[in-house]
Amino acid sequence: MARAREIETLRFEEHLVYVERRPYQRSMRLTMKPCGTLKMTVNRGLAPGYIFDFLRDHRPWLDKAQLHFAQLRAKYPLKTFAEGESFLFLGQLRSLRLQLSLSHRVQFALLGASEMGLRGPKDILQEPSSEARRHLLHPSLLKFYARQGRDHLEQRVRFFSRRMGLYPKGLRFAAQKTRWGSCSARGLLSFNWRLVAAPQEVIDYVVVHELAHLKHYNHSRAFWGLVAEEIPNWAELRGWLKANQYEFDFLARTSELFGR
Numbered sequence: 001m002a003r004a005r006e007i008e009t010l011r012f013e014e015h016l017v018y019v020e021r022r023p024y025q026r027s028m029r030l031t032m033k034p035c036g037t038l039k040m041t042v043n044r045g046l047a048p049g050y051i052f053d054f055l056r057d058h059r060p061w062l063d064k065a066q067l068h069f070a071q072l073r074a075k076y077p078l079k080t081f082a083e084g085e086s087f088l089f090l091g092q093l094r095s096l097r098l099q100l101s102l103s104h105r106v107q108f109a110l111l112g113a114s115e116m117g118l119r120g121p122k123d124i125l126q127e128p129s130s131e132a133r134r135h136l137l138h139p140s141l142l143k144f145y146a147r148q149g150r151d152h153l154e155q156r157v158r159f160f161s162r163r164m165g166l167y168p169k170g171l172r173f174a175a176q177k178t179r180w181g182s183c184s185a186r187g188l189l190s191f192n193w194r195l196v197a198a199p200q201e202v203i204d205y206v207v208v209h210e211l212a213h214l215k216h217y218n219h220s221r222a223f224w225g226l227v228a229e230e231i232p233n234w235a236e237l238r239g240w241l242k243a244n245q246y247e248f249d250f251l252a253r254t255s256e257l258f259g260r
Helices: 048-057 057-074 130-164 194-196 200-212 223-229 234-243 245-251
Strands: 005-010 016-020 029-032 040-041 086-089 092-100 109-110 113-121 168-175 181-183 186-194
Touching: 005 048, 005 223, 016 048, 016 245, 029 057, 040 048, 048 057, 086 130, 086 194, 086 245, 092 109, 109 130, 130 168, 130 186, 130 194, 130 200, 130 245, 181 200, 186 194, 194 200, 194 245, 200 223, 200 234, 223 234, 234 245
Parallel strands: 016 040, 092 113, 168 186
Antiparallel strands: 005 016, 029 040, 086 092, 109 113, 181 186
16 A cells, blocks of 8 residues: 655745655655645655755755746736626637626626626625735636627537538546646547637637547658648647746636745
8 A cells, every 4th residue: 555645844944845756756856836735756865955955956946947937927917806807718808897887796798899898796806905806706707708609609510520521429527737628539529718828819710620630640741731721820839828827816716926
């Protein structure tokens, strides 16, 4: 029977480090999560002095990683649901407009081409604590985006299925952290509904990519050739997804950048 993991915490300067000890770990491994949490994996019998020496030797890397994630947190702050706050939808920023209602129900809606409406009771929309307001409103935002994402992706699948002559056995939707789509051996396509925040051409690339797997269950030259018939600049759009992964952080149940 495998032994339970041994996890301890150490303080290194301003950092709290979570140290996981494993019996067969040969080398020390250090990672920093986007929220700033540090984790080390070391051998079970390693003395703390060696851990602190390792951390001191890697201080330049720590400083660089800490600055990088601090800049991302500044670029993508937690949503507070204040009047005028921006929300990304189909690649466009929409300004939040608050609409007081006598109903206790909270509703999000698209208003025109540049706004997103938030209707709800005064005690929630004007809650003075941004943290409390986020706790009350964030679940409703996720439900709204999930519904919009499913509807929009279904439409794009139907559109490209007719163009490509490829039809999935079924569709599934989820909200993975980094996976945008997949195709099963049975012909079931899965999509990440958080894609609805991305530009339309990026969404279309992901849809075409998964539909192409119905014909080529690999990433062969023939596969990419089929994708290119519909999306000639697929490489650029794939690059956009990799370079802008934190654009979608506001749609995570728990923010990777803030850990809450």
